[in-house]
Amino acid sequence: MESRRRVRREADAPVRDLRSEIAAVADDGIRAALLKDIHLSEAAILYGVPVASQDSRQRRYLEQVGESYALAAKVQWFNPVQDSDWETWVYNGCVERSEFCCT
Incomplete structure (x- = not known):
């Protein structure tokens, strides 16, 4: 990923x-x-990008925070191992889908 310049380094922005x-x-x-x-x-909120992670527990915890913090509820989070049809979703530009949002 590094050699193909697909890694984006950003300064920490809390x-x-x-x-x-x-x-x-x-x-x-x-x-x-x-x-x-x-x-x-934070990256998902600041840059409007989805999170691809196998940590489904983190997603559940963020969903709980999303009940009182609206921006957390809008984070798109998918588990590439457990979630189905994520490839099509990514290929089509990550258009918001409720199954990948922390709501």
């Missing part, structure tokens, strides 16, 4: 509202899990 919502999560384990991969959620 989404303060998202971090505030995560700080308010009562469960220490869930809060720690959300903070571990917060860079994925």
Whole structure:
């Protein structure tokens, strides 16, 4: 991926509202899990890109945050191993589909 120039390096840009919502999560384990991969959620919010990850648990946790933080609910997150028909969705430009949104 690096040699084909398909990796995009960006400076860390925290989404303060998202971090505030995560700080308010009562469960220490869930809060720690959300903070571990917060860079994925922040990139999705800032750049409007979907997240491809096998961590379905992280997606569920983000869905919970999305109940009180609207931008988290709009994150498109798919598991390329478990979700079906994601290839077509990506090929067609990642047009919003409810099954891939954290709502």
